[in-house]
Amino acid sequence: MIEVIVFAISAIIIVGGAFGVVLATNPVHSALALVATLFGIAVLFVAQHADFLAAVQVIVYAGAIVVLFLFVIMLLGVDRSEDLETEPLVGQRPAAIIGGVALLGVALVAMILTHRDFDTVATGARSTVGKLSDPAEENVVKLGRVLFTDYLFAFEITSVLLVIAVVGAVVLARRATGEAGSVDVSERDTVELSE
Amino acid sequence: MTLADLHVTETWYLVLGAVLFTIGAIGLLVRRNPLVMFMCIELMLNAVNLTFVAFSRALDDVGGQVIVFFVLVVAAAEVVVGLGIIVALMRTRPGATADDISTMKG
Amino acid sequence: MLELVWLIPALPLAGFLILVFAGRKLGEPLAGWFATLMCGGAFAATVAVFVGLLDKPEEQRQFQQVLFDWLPVGGLKVQLGFLVDPLSVAMALFVTGVGTLIHLYSIGYMHSDPKFSKFFVYLNLFAFSMLMLVLGNNLLVTFLGWEGVGACSYFLIAFWFSSEANATAGKKAFITNRVGDWGFMLAMFLAFSAAGTLTYFTNGNNVGLLDEGTLAHLTAYTATAIAGLLFIGAVGKSAQLPLYLWLPDAMAGPTPVSALIHAATMVTAGVYLMTRVSPLLAHGYTWLPAAIAVIGALTALFAATVALAQNDIKRVLAYSTVSQLGYMFLAIGSGAYVAAVFHMITHAFFKGLLFLGAGSVIHGMHDEQDMRRMGGLRKYMPVTAFTFILGWLAIAGIFPFSGFWSKDEILISAWGHGGSPLWKALWFVGFITALLTAYYMSRQVFMVFYGKERWREETPADDAHDSHLEPHESTWTMLVPLVVLGVLSTVGGALNLPFSESTKFLQRWLEPVVGATERTIDVPGAVQYAFGAVTCLLCAAAIVLAARVYLQHKLEPVEPEVFAHAYYYDETVSAFVGGPGEDAFEETAEFDKNVVDGAVTGVGSLVQLGASKLRLAQTGYVRNYALGIAVGAFILIGLFLTRAVG
Amino acid sequence: MTAGLFGVVAQTDAGPPIATPHIVWHALTPMVVLIVGAVVILGASAMSRRRSLPGVYAIATVVTGFVAMATAVPLWREVTDPNRGPYSAISGAVAVDGFSVFFMFVICAAVVLAAMLADGYLRREGLDGAELYVLILLSASGGVIMASANDLIVMFLGLEILSIAAYVLAAMHLRRAQSQEAGMKYFVLGAFSSAFFLYGIALVYGSTGSTNLTRIAEFATPVGTVPGTVDPNLLSKGAPALLLAGLALLLVGFGFKIAAVPFHAWVPDVYQGAPTPTVAFMASAVKAAAFAGLLRVFVVAFADNKIDWQPYVYALAVATLLVGAVLAVVQTDVKRMLAYSSINHAGFILVGVQAASAEGTSSALFYLAAYTFMVVGSFGVVAVVSRRGDEHTSLEDFQGMSRREPVLAFVFAIFLLAQAGVPLTSGFFAKFFVLEASINAHSWPLALTAMLSAVIAAFLYLRIVVSMYMSESEEEMEEVEASPVVARSLRAGRIRIPFAAGIALAVAFIATIGWGFFPTGLADSSRDAVPTVSAPVK
């Protein structure tokens, strides 16, 4: 009962925020709407016993990524409103909406079919890497255990991803210099990463 | 049927996730500001996160929640690089929209 | 002696090869003498073979000599071999004989021609080919000669190729002949497919097509088909309706060529061939000989009427040749093979003579061929005139010249064929033709050798050219052949005098070959004599008539345009070939370019077009691309879901 | 060592100690070498104040690539040894089998060649710095991860490592607007498709309960063949719709990376705009890695569901073959032509994938290995010819090259003919093996379509050859022959081929021709490299 209400409210916030992102003419408004959605999702994480994730969601997404967005918007001064009345690409918008709705449609059909055939949408094997509902352990501990056992390799290689992000940002943010000669490391514009 | 009879099953979350994913996808298709387009991608990734967590609970499996971490990291890395590309782009062509960068075609 | 047969064609071949490489070095007149020598050698060899054959009893007068296997392929075993029998020897004799004379004649006629030696190259090659045709022991060797003489004919007609007309005439001859060859080839295919052999008579392992044993197993249908197809070949080569077209044009060649190839020898190859395969004719349905006879008779009449109105000295002779060849086919159709061969031989004599005489006239008149500009020439070239007159009397069927005997025999055999009234009608056609022949030949003689010297009546404009035109008699090398042929034309009838069996030398000689197929004529001797006499008298009357018209100018000449234009047949065919025919070819070529190749290019353009449309989807807008991905995802999910349970 | 490290962590925690999985280091060495090499180069470039010696980073990258390959050799021996065989490591996240090792070689080879091409290119364009090499190496490590991933999440991460680095690589030439455009397009579309891919993983996870491919395969195996680990009733009814949708979405993600139609639209624009050496890398290593993932997931893990996905891979293959070939016909930019041709090649490899058999997989492996050298060679020539600014890539820029640069023109012609599938080049055998597999799977119409598309594509290759060899008129050619002055002046405008690029082209050339004559070694290797699903965990 409570969960229904929570779900309903969160869903409204999430969807509303999502529409906000898409429909706001000013990118700053879009970013703020995104925050709303992210918060709504965090709430639903909590509702599904993913407390730690909810916290990370708020901190990393709302706290870092959206801030980064806003930072770039300000940096580039692109906070001008976008004219959403016109669509320069003929047919793009109706096609996008039809295509999107169709995509949603097939996704729903898939769920309905699965539900019809199997009485559940989650047909998978249960608790392959660890029981979520095991009361003996904290959620964080469970996550930590799985992260360092079953997903150890994945965890390790995320570091490569981050290195790439750093190098990539460095490369891209560097000013295009003259025809020849390399740019000194000290002169590089760097973008701070909030990790 | 009362509200009390209703149970929030994973299907609800899945449907919500699908809706969110769709909105994100449509957003990317209709918006011209590259930054907003990136936000739409974030919406899609969050929709997937929601789906993972929902499955995680339905399957009683920790794995689904752990995956969300990785998605977060990927999202962060993507945003960094994506914004880097936009910054580089906007420097030479301030105020460019996604439709403006279309010199190569055919 | 018989083993010498290979020498007969080998000598001209050697002559040809030597002249090809050394002809120019030998030069004039040595090359001509050499060629003549080779042809004369062939004649000598033929005589030797003839003597050898005479030595044998009649029933053994057949000898085959195989040089090597030519086309040994599976069941097909074609040898390069010679067949010596009375027929082939008879042919070879007059081919080499007349050939030698014409070689000799050519030495004079081709005097000072820049391509003197080349002419003899061709002549020797022709002699070789003709002898292969005659002596071949199977259809394919005959065909080798058959095509060879065709090619030589082409070379020689187009000998003075600088003039387009000559070149065209040569081409026309070759191609028209090829139409006939088509039939010849099909006949060979059919013979092989039906009997498994192309050889005439059994020889070692090779079964003979014409042997009774083989024939007995052939259906009448097949035999008729083979013979009929061969007849198509004969029609082409012997210039019968409807393929005679090339022969009048072939007069573009040097006159000795006309004499040798287009009168005496090559054109009679068809008659030889039909005689050779007479067993097939006899074995087949009877409508085929009748058809042959009809075509022969019609050709004879047709050509004779056309000859009435020709003014070119050689064209008259050409149509006359066509007409006489028609006679021979009438004989073939009537089953009178001996008569056909007889007429062939006498015709070779007198027509060769007439052509050579005409050549002498042309030579003496400095290449003038129009009879309207001749006249009274007998004073200037007496030998030519005299011999020409002998030939004239022979062809006109005047007793006792050779033509009388042979022509008479043909007419008798048509009359006496019996059966349907058709044969009587054919006889009548032949009879009328005989009268016409006497008439137009007289016309020619009178126009050329008698009357006013019209060549003096030149327009002043031509004075410069004609002032020194003085007809002159030819050199002795040209006259000797004339004389010899004149004699032969006169006495040639002695070969086969109808008085008694013992005087029918030719018939007796050919007995082993055609005896079984020759039709016996049951016309009483008295009737035969009567016919001969009447024909001869009426021919004489025709001559008189001609004299009234062309000598005494008492009567208006009847030379309708339709005759002069040969019933417009040639024009019609030419117009068709040059008009709709060429158009159709052109259309086909256009079809190839536009439709067939166009389809190919079309596919290419289609790909290009598709690409140019498809590339519009590649707009350059990243949002369009993303839409593509989204739609693709939708489609893929949709497709995958079709496999969902239920 | 690692175990000890994690052990320390565990002790400080309240919960029970975490039993970290054994890490089979030697199986990871090639990947680690690539990453370490990248980090070392990055560090060195950051430390050095002065401009480094020319080519030092390129040399370092090449050395790194070779070391990685060298360390892969014993690994190859191990996994192809019938007594030892393939296995999966680190909690089953990594598959150590011939398949992954094969791709290590292919990707490292691409790295080495691309680095050699990049050296001269970067100097010419005034871009010299270490970052490109670092990114190539890191991207390659992502590719290796993808190829050896036995877990969808690992595969996703590998894909992202590979891709994000590639986005940066595409946008690297900052002075070129086209390069930025390429980076932008690549990034937006890449991220978009990644989201689909991820969604697909989520659905597969929900439908099977795991992201581990081994477990997924066990789950997907119909009841009766392998003792089911889950409720047998579930699968007796067939694949759940959500699993199918997930598969479809995975296919979207892979389809994007391998440039399958209709997910191909980025390819021409990116290939045209991106710096040419990085295009060479993308067309070879990135494509190879993406195919590795596709093969591993579909052909291996979902082998028993092949009736579910085969028809749609079939459809993708047909569309890819035809669109790639047809659109290439009307292009005028050589890089764009090669881009479309790479789409066509992707279609060919999809034909091998579609066969869903060991033969199909091995043929795809052969194709990828052979194609790597062909395409690196082709783009290498373009990189050399494109001149300063990377601008001269239109067809006209190649006109008369046979006279100015006979050797380069000949080499390029061979690469092009190899791509067209002319015998006695590796490209022919690549096509042959793929067709063989396809026909063995009774997909005759597909095989025929592939060949017909090859005919259309041949037009494109020949157009370039025409431009190089046959553009001058007859008279011009004779003139040049006759007059040494003209010939000399023509030769004056010669292109300078950088040393390293020359070596790279030579290597690619030798490989292309060599495998064209003697494909046995590579064919056997690709056959040995066919992965199996149930590898024991080590």
Next chain:
Amino acid sequence: MIEPSSHTPLLTALIVMPFVGAAVLALLPRRRPEIVRLVALVFSVGAGALSIAVLAQFEKGRPGFHLVDHHSWIPSFGINWTLGVDGISLFLVVLTGVLFPLAILGADPHHDSKPYYAWLLVLEAGCFGVFLALDLFLFFVFFEIVLVPMYFLIGQWGHGDRTRAALKFFLFTMFGSAFMLIALISTAILHQQGTGGPLTFDLVAIATNPGIAMTTQRWLFLGFAIAFAVKTPLFPVHTWLPDAHTEAPTAGSVILAGVMLKLGTYGFIRYGLFLFPEASAYFAPMMVTLGVIGITYGAVVATMQKDLKRLVAYSSIAHLGFIVLGTFALTTQGIQGGVLQMVNHGLSTGALFLLVGFIYERRHTREIARLKGLQKVAPIMAAVFMLVMLSSIGLPGLNGFVGEFLIMVGSFLTRRWWTVIAALGVILAALYLLWAYQRVFHGEPDEENAEFPEMRWAEGLLMAPLIGLIVFLGVYPKPVLERIQPSVDALIAHIEDPRVGANQPGGTGFHQPEVATTSPSPSAAPETER
């Protein structure tokens, strides 16, 4: 069926020799065209000598493959380097060996001689390979590889619209090969599945024990047939040929007509009749019809051509129609005639193209309308042209006739009415060639042609071997025929073998021969009177 390798790998040497020559050329300095030419000549003559050696070593009267050279190439796919020669390929090999040196001598590339000769040598190696290969895969490799050198030869040293012609040639042929490759792989795989043995591409192994259903064989045959039809070329896929011929340099035309067109007809025999006997018999009516269409259609279109080379090109279509007719007559005469005619056509059309090349060298035009009266100024060339032309027309005593006659004799046995039409081609051949000859050589030379130089000694020497062979084969073809015969008889026996082929080769209706023809020693078997 495959005998062990012979002691000397003569056939391998035959292929390797020109290839090595090309490699050597590539290493020579490009500034020395005369050395380049010499080296090219040495290697092509060497290959020619080797081909003569093959002829000398060939054991007369033994069917099957001689001088077999067998090495493993790609063992895992059952692909082998298997070479062998039998009566059917023997003279094509010799023809190739003879024609290449002549083509190299007969025309000057004018520019870039080094790559020109190198490509020619590569082409020679490829042509040898096609004729010698006894492995489906190997065959295909060579069949395809010859495209490349020819493409470059046309495109780089050709005339006029050469680029387009080269492209058309390449794509057209590749289009056909696409079908063949699919069919070829399918054959091997189905053979493997049908017999349960290992995968093999061995021609003899597959042909003698196909293990493939008859209906499937028909489809496979069609796949091969499309490739061969394009290469031959047959109507309606012939349109690449006139373009390629016209724009190709002289040597290219000579080789294209002389050797490369035979790849198609040879393929029909080796990979049509031998590999799929039943299907060949099944499709024989179609193939024969196409052949006959080619004969008449090619001739008609040739007649109206304004370009001398184009005319000869269309005449090739007609001639190759004859070869197809003979091949699919499925009789010993037809096939032997077909094989012989391949050689004949190579000689006569090769010679014709050389002659047209000589004319082009002098006048820089091939347009018939611009040539006139050449016989007057160049009688020797005219005579040579005439002889070659007569061979092409099919005059008895020259080689062309022997082939055509055998073909039609053979085809008449099984395809009577087709042959009747085909024989019309003989008339048409005379028409278009004589007309062309008349326009070019007859008449009075106009100003442009008055200075036309006579044939040079070198050119004459070049033509001499061709002319010698033209005459020799016309007069005494027995040495050739008796080497072809055992192989063809074996082929016929193979077709009639109920285990692999049709019971009756011509048994699809129509006319059965009234007399048995395929047995080695037939007699004039009696025809039953009805």
